[in-house]
Amino acid sequence: MPISRRFQLLEKREVNRETFVEPWPEAGLIVADSPADPQPSLRIEAGRVTELDGRPRAEFDILDTFIADHSLDLATAEIAMATPSIDIARKLVDINVPRAEILRLVAGCTAAKLVDIIRHMNVLEMMMGLGKMRARRTPANQAHVTNRREHPALLAADAAEAALRGFAEIETTVGVARYAPFNALAILIGSQTGRGGVLTQCAVEESLGLELAMKGLTTYAETLSVYGTEGTFVDGDDTPWSKAFLSAAYASRGVKIRFTSGTGSEALMGHAQGYSMLYLEARCLLVTRGAGSQGVQNGSISCIALPESLPGGVRAVLAENLLATMLGLEVASGNDALASHSDIRKAAKLMLQFIPGTDFITSGYSAMPRRENLFGGGNFDADDFDDYNVLQRDMQVDGGNRPISEQEALAIRTEAARAIQAVYAELGFPAITDAEVGAAVLAHGSEEMPIRDVVADLAAADKFLPSEQNILSVVRALQIRGFEKVAANLLEMGRQRVAGDYLQTSAIFDKNFKVQSAINDVNDYSGPGSGYRVSAERWQEMQNLPQVKSPRDFIADQIGEPCARLAELGPARTSTSREVIVAVGPAFGTALTRTINGLEHEEVLAAILTGVASQGLVARVVKVYRTSDCAAIGHIGAQLSGSGIAIGLQSRGTTIIHKRGLARLSNLELFPQSPSMTLETYQSIGVNAARYAMGMVTTPVPVQVDNWARLRLIVKTALLHRHETEQVQDQPPMEMRFDWEPDL
Amino acid sequence: MITPPIKYPLSESAAETLRASSGRLLSDVTAESARAGDISMADIQISADTLRKQAEVARLAGYPQQASNLIRAAELTAVPNAEVLRMYNTLRPGRATHAELMALADSLETNYHAPECAHLVREAAGVYQIRDLLQK
Numbered sequence: 001m002p003i004s005r006r007f008q009l010l011e012k013r014e015v016n017r018e019t020f021v022e023p024w025p026e027a028g029l030i031v032a033d034s035p036a037d038p039q040p041s042l043r044i045e046a047g048r049v050t051e052l053d054g055r056p057r058a059e060f061d062i063l064d065t066f067i068a069d070h071s072l073d074l075a076t077a078e079i080a081m082a083t084p085s086i087d088i089a090r091k092l093v094d095i096n097v098p099r100a101e102i103l104r105l106v107a108g109c110t111a112a113k114l115v116d117i118i119r120h121m122n123v124l125e126m127m128m129g130l131g132k133m134r135a136r137r138t139p140a141n142q143a144h145v146t147n148r149r150e151h152p153a154l155l156a157a158d159a160a161e162a163a164l165r166g167f168a169e170i171e172t173t174v175g176v177a178r179y180a181p182f183n184a185l186a187i188l189i190g191s192q193t194g195r196g197g198v199l200t201q202c203a204v205e206e207s208l209g210l211e212l213a214m215k216g217l218t219t220y221a222e223t224l225s226v227y228g229t230e231g232t233f234v235d236g237d238d239t240p241w242s243k244a245f246l247s248a249a250y251a252s253r254g255v256k257i258r259f260t261s262g263t264g265s266e267a268l269m270g271h272a273q274g275y276s277m278l279y280l281e282a283r284c285l286l287v288t289r290g291a292g293s294q295g296v297q298n299g300s301i302s303c304i305a306l307p308e309s310l311p312g313g314v315r316a317v318l319a320e321n322l323l324a325t326m327l328g329l330e331v332a333s334g335n336d337a338l339a340s341h342s343d344i345r346k347a348a349k350l351m352l353q354f355i356p357g358t359d360f361i362t363s364g365y366s367a368m369p370r371r372e373n374l375f376g377g378g379n380f381d382a383d384d385f386d387d388y389n390v391l392q393r394d395m396q397v398d399g400g401n402r403p404i405s406e407q408e409a410l411a412i413r414t415e416a417a418r419a420i421q422a423v424y425a426e427l428g429f430p431a432i433t434d435a436e437v438g439a440a441v442l443a444h445g446s447e448e449m450p451i452r453d454v455v456a457d458l459a460a461a462d463k464f465l466p467s468e469q470n471i472l473s474v475v476r477a478l479q480i481r482g483f484e485k486v487a488a489n490l491l492e493m494g495r496q497r498v499a500g501d502y503l504q505t506s507a508i509f510d511k512n513f514k515v516q517s518a519i520n521d522v523n524d525y526s527g528p529g530s531g532y533r534v535s536a537e538r539w540q541e542m543q544n545l546p547q548v549k550s551p552r553d554f555i556a557d558q559i560g561e562p563c564a565r566l567a568e569l570g571p572a573r574t575s576t577s578r579e580v581i582v583a584v585g586p587a588f589g590t591a592l593t594r595t596i597n598g599l600e601h602e603e604v605l606a607a608i609l610t611g612v613a614s615q616g617l618v619a620r621v622v623k624v625y626r627t628s629d630c631a632a633i634g635h636i637g638a639q640l641s642g643s644g645i646a647i648g649l650q651s652r653g654t655t656i657i658h659k660r661g662l663a664r665l666s667n668l669e670l671f672p673q674s675p676s677m678t679l680e681t682y683q684s685i686g687v688n689a690a691r692y693a694m695g696m697v698t699t700p701v702p703v704q705v706d707n708w709a710r711l712r713l714i715v716k717t718a719l720l721h722r723h724e725t726e727q728v729q730d731q732p733p734m735e736m737r738f739d740w741e742p743d744l
Numbered sequence: 745m746i747t748p749p750i751k752y753p754l755s756e757s758a759a760e761t762l763r764a765s766s767g768r769l770l771s772d773v774t775a776e777s778a779r780a781g782d783i784s785m786a787d788i789q790i791s792a793d794t795l796r797k798q799a800e801v802a803r804l805a806g807y808p809q810q811a812s813n814l815i816r817a818a819e820l821t822a823v824p825n826a827e828v829l830r831m832y833n834t835l836r837p838g839r840a841t842h843a844e845l846m847a848l849a850d851s852l853e854t855n856y857h858a859p860e861c862a863h864l865v866r867e868a869a870g871v872y873q874i875r876d877l878l879q880k
Contacts, residue, residue, distance in 0.1 A: 038844045065871050070809060103806060193812045208831045214784065214825050230875065241868035242835035244813070248861065251817035254790040260772060292813020328807060470785055475778045487774055494788035495773050499755035500798045503814065505807060519752045519805050624773045 015342035018311045028272020028280075031263065031307050031316035032115065036274035040113035042081045044074055053112040061230040063283050066240035070290030073107035080108030089120035092129035092326070095527030099133055106326045111282035114326070118319045123352065126315075126322050131356035132525040133325035135295075135518035136506035137532045139357030141400025142332055143167035144364040145187050146374035150179045152424065152457075153417040153432050153440035156190035160416030161409050162367035165192025165385065166402040168508040169220065169332075171364060173203040180204045182429075182461045184217040185474065186420055188487065188493075193416040196489035197509025199256060199502065203375070206246060211256040215493055216471030219502070222251050222297045222332065223260035224361070226287050228280025231271030244291035245509050254497035254508060258295040258332060259288040263316055264303030276306055281320045289327045294505045296324050297363040299334020299353070302376065308339060308349075318352045325358075330506035330518070332363030338370070338377035346379055347391075354391065354399050356530060359506045361399055369445045382444070392542045398534050405546045413441045419483045423444045426477035427469055430456045455640065489513075555592075555719050558652070563589035563602045565739035572622040572733040574640050580612050580619040580689045581646035583637025584736070585628055586727035588651045595653030596713060596720060597675045599682075606740050607679040608647060611686020613742035617693055619686070621736040624648075628724040631665050634658030636733055643693035647685060652720040653677050657689050669691055669700050675713055676704040765789040765821055765852065770879050792818040795870035812860065819858035835868055837877045844879070 003009050010016065015671040023030040043051035049068035050057050060068065080088075088105060091097040091100025106114070121129070137400035143162040146156050159170050172187045174180050184202035190415065199219045202212055212218045224243055225606065227233045232239070243259070250257045261284035272280065281298065288296045300307050300317045307313030317334060324331045333353040340346045353361050365388075366378025373381065380388060389403040417440040421432040430453060439449050471494055478487035492513060498501060502509070507517035525531030532543065566589040589601045605621065612619040620641060624633045634656040644660035645668075653674035656667050671677060684701040691698040710717075751757035762770040766786035777783050799814035820828060834840045834848055849865040852858040872878045 061876050062871055069867070070812075073808070100806065113789050205870060207833065210829060210832075211825070214785075216788065234877065237836055239835070239837050239868065239872070241864060241871070242832060242837070244864060245816075245835050245861070246832050248813050248816035248820055249832055251793075251814055252790075252796065252820035252823075252828070253825075292809045292811075292816070294807070294810055472778060472783055472785065472788070476781060477780050479775070484775075487778070491775060492777050495770060497788050498770045498773070498790055498794065499753065499758075499762055500790045500794050501753035501755050503795075503798055504752070504802060505805075505810065515755065519801060522805075649763045702860070725816070 004597050013342070015340070017341040018305070021309050023310055025276070026274050028267030028274065028277070029310060030276050031310050031312050032276045032278040032319070033119065033274035033588070034274060035573045037115065037276050037279045038112045040081065040085075040110055040116050041311040042072075042077055042110050044077065047074065049074070049352055053110050062233065062239055063228070063230060063287055066290055067111070067283065067286045070244075071286040072110070075108075076104055076106030079115060080105050081110070085113065085116040086120045089125070092117075092121070092133070092322075095124045095132075095525075098526060099523055102133065102326060103328050107328075111279060111286055114282040114285075114323050115276070115279050118323065121319075123318060125358045126318050127352060130318070130322050130325060130353070130358065131531070132523065133145075134356070134358055134523050135324065135325065135330050136182060136508070136516060137521045137523045138516055139398055139400055139532065140168040140508055141166065141359055141365060142169040142171065142360040142363055143367040144336070144373055144375050144378060145170050145172050145190070145367050146183070147368060147372040147446035148175065148374070149446035149449055149452070150175055150183060150454060151436070151440070151446050152182055152186040152420050152447055153181060153436045154443055154449050155186035156193070156416040156420040157413035157440040157443075159187040159190025159200075159304055160194035160412045161404075163191045163198045164404055164408060164412050164715070165367070166400055167198065167365065167367065168400065169199045169201070169360065171201045171203055171222070173376050176458065177208070178458045178461050180208055180461070181212060181215070181217060181465045182457065184212045185423070188217055188471075188490065189420045189423060189474070190416040192489035192493065193419055193486045194412050195511060196492060197511070197513040200506065204289050204627065207269055210246075210249060210253070211465065213253050215251060218255065219493060219497070220256035220258065221443075222260055224257060224259045224293065226259050226261045226284045227269070227271075228261070228266050228275070228283040229271045229273050231273070232266045232269045232693040235269055235271065240287045240291060247291055247293050251503055254500055254503070256502050257293055258330065259293040260290070260301060261288065261701040262286065262298045262303055262334065263320055264306035264555060266298050266302050268306060278316050278319055282323055285320070285324050285327055285329065288329060293329070294503065295330025295332065295359065297332040297334075298324055299363070301334055301363065302337045304334065304337050304339045314349050314352065317349075319663050321358060322355060328505065330359045332360035333358040335362040335379055336364035336375065336377065337379060339379050350380070355395065355397055357398065371446050373377060386545070386547070386584065389542070394543060396534055396539065396544065397540070398532070398538060400651055402541050403428050403545045410441055415486070417441055419478060419486050419739065420484060422481035423474055423477045426480055427464075427473060429460045429464070551719060554716050555723060558592050558594045558596070559597060560593035560721060563593060565602055566605070566621075567737045567739075568623065569735040569737050572735040573639055575620070575642035577642040578617060578693055579642045580617055580686070580693050581637040581641040582608055582619050582621045583624050583633045583640075583646050583648050583733065584621065585633055585650045585724050586623065586625045586729065587724040588623060588629075588649065591727050592651040592723060595651070595674060595677065596716060597653065597677065599653065599677070599679060601651070603679060604649070604653070604682050605738055607682035607740070608649070608686040610742060611683040612690045615689040615690035615694065621738050622733045623736050624733050625727075625729045625731045628721065628728050630654045630656050630669065631658070634667065635664040638662070640733060645689050650674070651724050652717065655682070655685055657685065657692065661691065669702070671703055673703060673705060673709055675709040676706050748796050750800055754797060762794060765791040765792055790821070790822045795821065816858075816860045816864065819852070819856065819861050822856045822858065835865065837872070838879055841879050842869050842873050845872065
């Protein structure tokens with residue numbers, strides 16, 4: 001337990017709830033460059049790989065064999081392996097080297113060679129590389145939609161809102177496996193209500209997943225996990241050949257497939273064999289490519305906390321995303337599982353994928369509260385929607401999301417909940433009541449939902465799965481009940497399945513139901529002005545947050561009837577009497593009548609004069625026209641003051657006590673925090689000014705410091721200052737008459 | 745014979761000629777036919793021919809492994825759902841003997857005219873034998 005207050009406090013910081021460990025290569029707890037990692041090598045004899053990364057064919061494990069026979073382009077391998085790794089690293093950041101050239105070269109690289117390229121790159125260079133190598137020109141994002149009670153109306157409503165928020169893919173999963181067909185159905189209906197063309201999946205065991213796809217309830221699958229060592233692969237109950245077969249099986253039913261891998265899984269499953277996480281991930285990616293998957297979900301995914309416990313972990317996770325793009329794979333780049341307790345650490349990590357842009361910046365943004373996420377996390381969730389939208393607006397970076405109004409959200413949630421209610425009724429599933437629909441529209445999480453009869457729901461789901469009912473029954477049900485638009489979108493998903501355009505690399509549908517993939521929307525980045533640029537329309541959408549206000553009426557509260565008690569007499573004279581000058585800004589009491597926190601100018605002036613009078617002195621009010629600057633106003637006042645003491649008062653309330661002889665930017669006391677000022681403060685300022693005028697020992701007026709005030713009020717401050725500055729005129733200070741008597 | 749280049753996306757370039765695995769024209773799959781209950785799953789299922797076209801698109805775009813996968817997918821369109829699931833499970837580690845895997849490959853080739861899938865299975869059988877991944 002630390003004894004220093006500071007270290008005690010640091011110990012309690014969120015980031016210190018995490019585990020940080022030293023590397024331990026033997027246990028696989030090392031992100032890159034393990035002593036056991038092989039040196040790159042490739043020997044080809046008679047068109048066949050006979051040695052891979054230092055290992056002869058006789059010693060190949062299943063991954064080596066698969067990679068040697070399926071993943072490498074042997075025609076370019078010799079050139080690729082002979083090219084110094086640093087040259088390939090440099091090509092990655094060279095805007096004059098197009099993506100296609102790098103793809104051709106990397107196609108001949110072994111896993112050890114891939115890792116060797118990364119060795120030369122820092123995070124910024126990798127981000128450059130990722131921006132160029134991402135397959136689809138337009139970045140996008142993916143959402144998770146689940147809830148703990150597996151409530152169909154809430155699933156549909158959340159999926160609809162997620163689709164409206166711009167997510168191009170939505171995935172669900174199950175708490176209880178038997179719910180699978182219903183959950184898949186709910187997000188299918190919800191997503192197609194929110195926006196036609198959103199791809200959906202239900203993450204379940206492979207054969208069940210295939211069954212759902214065959215019923216037309218899902219359009220993609222990213223459950224195909226691969227691992228970097230033979231032991232882990234087999235423990236995952238697959239081989240590269242069974243996975244390759246499964247991907248063909250999915251594709252044969254018109255389902256887009258994406259493999260899943262990520263640093264740390266082998267160490268977590270006890271089979272890292274002393275290799276570094278990144279080397280093993282490079283092997284996974286080569287298997288993914290060799291099996292013919294169009295893409296991969298990687299970036300450590302559910303193991304993220306493991307690389308993050310090690311030095312360089314977040315860099316390695318970026319590296320694996322980059323490696324995937326270099327192999328021509330679509331990348332759904334993690335940022336899904338809970339990665340940190342610290343918001344700073346989470347957001348910083350996100351930037352590595354958010355700024356360059358990936359095919360799916362998160363491979364599962366929790367579109368509901370984290371506690372509802374059955375994928376076991378949700379690094380970013382529904383509570384963070386506005387933060388994410390603000391980041392897009394701040395950086396003019398397209399993160400795949402869009403802000404929506406509450407009104408839009410309620411409308412789409414209502415439609416989706418009613419649509420699934422109608423389908424349940426039409427297909428003979430346990431009824432969804434109007435009360436459930438109503439609750440689903442407004443709920444944040446499933447604890448706000450009425451309890452359903454779980455036994456009845458599960459029995460119905462059991463019956464639905466093997467039945468003849470399928471997506472077409474759902475389309476008809478929607479048509480019969482008048483949900484024509486949703487029905488049309490569902491049917492179009494079916495029709496698109498016939499064309500199979502979305503099986504290609506990085507395919508999604510845009511908001512017009514047009515396919516967008518690495519074939520027809522290929523990333524053509526070649527430096528500034530090329531590649532993906534936020535369009536004028538998209539930029540408008542990204543900046544139009546519902547919470548944005550017009551700044552034009554920001555200062556309406558500060559403008560009122562000009563103060564009747566304050567009249568201008570004539571040019572101010574210099575005096576020799578013992579007095580205090582109160583010099584006000586050019587807008588005071590006229591163009592502006594209240595301070596930033598709403599104090600009437602007349603009352604502020606009265607408070608100051610009361611303070612001065614309490615010390616037996618008289619104050620003279622003058623209005624300064626030549627400047628709106630607080631120090632300058634006070635400085636001019638001090639030149640006029642018989643005592644040399646003046647209070648400078650800007651119309652927004654910022655105040656200074658100035659003294660003749662001091663430099664303009666110097667002062668006796670300064671009160672820059674106008675929002676914290678009260679009438680009592682102004683009275684105390686009057687008291688102190690009088691005491692200075694009498695040459696008395698004076699303690700500065702204590703000021704309240706609100707560090708957030710500037711943040712909260714800076715726009716208003718700027719506009720008030722602008723308004724006052726507009727009143728600046730080339731005329732001398734004017735003597736003011738203030739109709740006021742001291743209340744003594 | 746010169747075959748015309750395939751224009752991607754097929755949903756646009758071949759909107760009038762695309763056929764589902766049932767043989768039905770995609771242009772015939774409409775809201776009206778759905779309402780009439782006149783569509784079956786096979787009418788919204790991709791055909792082997794279209795998968796081969798997509799394979800060609802992938803190959804020409806520089807994704808040869810993906811093209812191979814789509815060719816295998818084209819072959820598997822002939823295999824019934826339950827049978828596909830059974831084949832996948834047979835290929836998982838420790839599920840089948842060498843002879844069973846070879847029989848699966850033969851069946852793929854002779855019953856379903858799926859030579860690429862058969863090749864994949866035979867390859868697996870050889871590797872599984874060496875790496876001790878056959879049924880014990």
